[in-house]
Amino acid sequence: MAEAEVVAQGAAQPAKGAQAMERVWPVSAEEPQASPVGTPTVIVDDLHIVYKVYGAASEAEKGNAVNALLRLVKRQGRPQMKEIHAVKGVSFVARHGDAIGIIGRNGSGKSTLLRAIAGLLPPHKGAVYTDGQPSLLGVNAALMKELTGERNIVLGCYAMGMTPSEVRAQYDDIVDFSGIGEFVQFPMSTYSSGMGARLRFAIASAKTHDVLLIDEALATGDREFKRKSQERIMQMRKSAGTVFLVAHNLDVIEETCNRVIWLHKGKVKMDGDPTEVIAAYNKA
Numbered sequence: 001m002a003e004a005e006v007v008a009q010g011a012a013q014p015a016k017g018a019q020a021m022e023r024v025w026p027v028s029a030e031e032p033q034a035s036p037v038g039t040p041t042v043i044v045d046d047l048h049i050v051y052k053v054y055g056a057a058s059e060a061e062k063g064n065a066v067n068a069l070l071r072l073v074k075r076q077g078r079p080q081m082k083e084i085h086a087v088k089g090v091s092f093v094a095r096h097g098d099a100i101g102i103i104g105r106n107g108s109g110k111s112t113l114l115r116a117i118a119g120l121l122p123p124h125k126g127a128v129y130t131d132g133q134p135s136l137l138g139v140n141a142a143l144m145k146e147l148t149g150e151r152n153i154v155l156g157c158y159a160m161g162m163t164p165s166e167v168r169a170q171y172d173d174i175v176d177f178s179g180i181g182e183f184v185q186f187p188m189s190t191y192s193s194g195m196g197a198r199l200r201f202a203i204a205s206a207k208t209h210d211v212l213l214i215d216e217a218l219a220t221g222d223r224e225f226k227r228k229s230q231e232r233i234m235q236m237r238k239s240a241g242t243v244f245l246v247a248h249n250l251d252v253i254e255e256t257c258n259r260v261i262w263l264h265k266g267k268v269k270m271d272g273d274p275t276e277v278i279a280a281y282n283k284a
C-alpha cells in the first residue's frame with residue numbers, strides 16, 4: 001500500500017468498486033433525519049473477487065528449485081498469469097448500529113472482503129451497495145513516516161474530510177487517546193509499530209464514520225489501548241454507524257461485536273450470534 005494513503009482509505013473520495021445504495025426502505029413524511037437503527041448500510045450481493053497475479057510459475061514448474069533458478073538467471077519463459085479467487089459468492093446485509101466481526105483462517109478472504117466493501121477492489125462478479133462512505137482503517141494504512149505525529153494528525157483529519165476548526169477541536173483528544181505523549185512531536189519513523197497503530201486508530205476514530213472497516217488495527221496495542229478502542233467502537237455503534245472488524249483475537253471480536261461472519265476459503269461458513277459462531281469456529 002502506498003505511503004501516502006492516509007489513515008482511512010476511501011474516506012475522501014467516492015468508493016470505486018462499491019456502489020451508492022438505492023433506497024430500499026419506505027420513506028414517510030415523519031421520517032427522522034438520522035438513520036434509524038436497523039436500516040441497511042451495506043449490501044453484499046453474490047460478491048466474487050479475483051486477483052490476477054503475473055509472473056507466477058506454471059503448475060509443472062511449481063516447487064522446482066532448478067527451474068526457478070533458471071528462470072531467474074536466464075529469464076526463461078514468458079510470465080504466467082494466475083488467478084486467485086479470494087472471495088467466492090459472499091452475500092449479506094449489514095445495518096446501522098451493527099458491529100460485525102469477520103473471522104476465518106489465514107487466507108480465507110477477510111482483508112479482501114473489507115477492501116472490496118471499501119471500494120478498493122472491483123468485483124469480478126456480484127456487487128457491493130453502501131449507504132454512506134466506507135472508510136478502511138488497516139494495519140497497512142500508512143501515515144507518512146517522515147512527518148511528525150502532529151502533522152500526520154492534521155493531514156489524516158483533512159484526508160477524512162474534516163474542516164480546520166474540527167481538526168483543532170479534536171487534536172488534543174486524538175493525542176490523549178493515542179497515548180503517544182511527547183512522541184507526537186517526533187517523526188513517525190521513530191515510533192514502535194504499536195504506537196503507530198494507536199495513532200492511526202485515534203485519528204480514524206476521531207470522526208463518525210458511516211461505515212468503518214477495521215483490519216487488525218487493534219492487534220498491536222497493549223491491553224489498556226484495546227479496552228479504550230473497544231469502548232470507542234461501541235460508541236460508534238451507538239452513533240448509528242456500522243463497524244466491521246477483522247481480528248484474529250476472538251475475545252476482542254466476541255466482546256465488541258453483535259454479529260460474526262466466519263469466512264472459509266472465500267465463502268461464508270456461518271453468520272450470526274458471536275458466541276455461537278466462535279464456538280463452532282473453535283470446534284472446526
Ligand SMILES: Nc1ncnc2c1ncn2[C@@H]1O[C@H](COP(=O)(O)OP(=O)(O)OP(=O)(O)O)[C@@H](O)[C@H]1O
Nearest residue numbers: 051053084086104105106107108109110111112113
Ligand atoms: N494483492 C494480492 N494479490 C494476489 N493475491 C492476493 C492478494 N491479497 C490477497 N491475496 C490472496 O487472496 C486470498 C485471501 O487473502 P486475504 O488476505 O484476503 O485473507 P485473510 O483472511 O485476510 O488472511 P490473513 O488472516 O492471513 O490476513 C489468499 O489466497 C491470498 O493469497
